[in-house]
Amino acid sequence: MSTPLYQLKAEFFKTLGHPARIRVLELLSEREHAVAEMLPEVGIEPAHLSQQLAVLRRANLVVTRKEGSNVYYSLTSPHVAELLRVARTILSGVLSNQAELLADLRSSPGERGRSA
Template structure:
């Protein structure tokens, strides 16, 4: 039923919902780690992010709910991977966009100082 509802929503709303999944620095960091180390355990993610298990678990749940990561249980551990390789591409594009925005802002500031 939920997927039927999503399918009937305008694409811009669905996109906005995807970005809600990205709207926290910890979740972005987790996605960056997973883009470099696919299939990493929760224990390793905790060490990399410096987060406690309960807080990390909440962020991973949000990422799962927004279909950005997938979990796989192996014995007593859970391992996470990006749900789609395009998530890594999205991170690369956002980094390039932010670098360009920063460069443009610095140029504008420099030009106002020298004027």
């Protein structure tokens, strides 16, 4: 019996569920990077970055190539970068709606001075 698609999707999104992994994918959406280049951008310890990169490799979201002593990472598919762009668009809309709601709450004259 095969794994249901919704379960595979949930596992996929769990893989994306760490800020360091998202940051790595954002960087790799721009171009390939060596590990040393990513360290200051991601802001975590080298061993932790290595662990996060291993998670992304196991999920087949990134691939590596070695050049001399450097290991370079890149995305396996441009669709990963597209997914990050779509997530940004969704979040922008959500935050915009929340900002509008907050502005409405602050400007409601009947609600001023009342406790919530």
